[in-house]
Amino acid sequence: MRNLLWVCLSACLVLPLRAAARNENPAQLAESKTVKLNPLPLDHVRLTGGPLKAAQEADAKYLLELQPDRMLAFLRQRAGLKPKAEGYGGWDGPKRNLTGHIAGHYLSAVSLMWAATGDARFKDRANYIVDQLKEIQDAQGDGYIGALEDGQGVDGKQRFVDLSNGVIKSGGFDLNGLWSPWYVEHKLFAGLRDAYRYTGNETALQVEIKFAGWVEKILxxxxxxxxxxxxxxxFGGMNEVLAE
Known part of the structure; x- marks a missing residue:
């Protein structure tokens, strides 16, 4: 303990004296010695065993059991496209509060799993979903991607137009009759960002840029x-994805 105290005191005395001798700023000298840490890229790490590997394998198995076309069903339907499969139920089901958000969550998940494992099946799924989201966005015609509708069956896209026109009925989870709509849209934004960041999918970036352009028009x-x-x-992490 005494040795540690001596080292700390010596550092406090030596740096200012050394700086004075060289006519340097002690604060700048200390900063020049600072070691900056950066996060290790996910694809630089591979799990080889133990409980973390077991958890990763269980997660991978579950992700491969899910069906992208079911997640995309209501997004396609809202864009005037025929669904390729029956949509999932629960919170992501038709006329539910979070309809459409699971596709964004899943796109993030398979993109991260590709980076963590190098298993091409996950990259293939990410690429497929990005291509489908582009088709949906093109069908919408203005950059929008979404599957929300309010309790009266009004398309969530129209409620965003109402917002743009100054109709703001906001409180807690409800905005113009939609449950946390920006939270839901954020999941799609985050999925596209992660597909670009972790799989290098350039289409994901272009789709997200157009998506952000739609947000700009609304706000x-x-x-x-x-x-x-x-x-x-x-509003979820909308500030995060728009800043990025």
């Missing part, structure tokens, strides 16, 4: 007070 008409009222409803 650009609102002043600061209106934006703050809108933010009274949970």
């Amino acid at each position: 650009s008409k609102l002043d600061d007070d209106q934006l703050q009222r809108m933010l009274g409803t949970e």
Whole structure:
């Protein structure tokens, strides 16, 4: 303990004296000695055994059991395209509060699993979903991707238009009759970002840029007070993905 204290005291004395002798700023000298740490890329690490490997394999098995076309069903339907499979139920089911968000979660998951394992099956799934989202976006025609609708059956896309026109009924989880719509859209944004970041899919980036352009059109008409009222409803990580 005494040795450690002596080392700390010596450092506190030596750096300023050394800096003074060289006519240097002690703070700048200390900063120059700082070691900056960067996160290790996910694809630089491979699990080889133990409980973490077992958990990863269980996760991979589950991901491969899920069917992308079922996740995309209501997104296709809202874009006027024929679904390729029956959609999933639960919170992602038809006319539910979070319809369409599972596809974004899943796109993030398979992109991360590709980076963590190098298993091409996950990259193939990421590429497929990105291609499907591009088709859906093209069918929508304005950059939008979504499957929400309110309790009266009104397309969530129209409720976003209402928002753009200054109609803001915001509180807790509800925004203009939709349950946390920006939270739901964020999942799709995050999935596209992760597909680009971890699999290198350039189409994902282009789709996301167009998607962000749609957001800009919706929000650009609102002043600061209106934006703050809108933010009274949970918005997920939209600020994160738009900044990135």
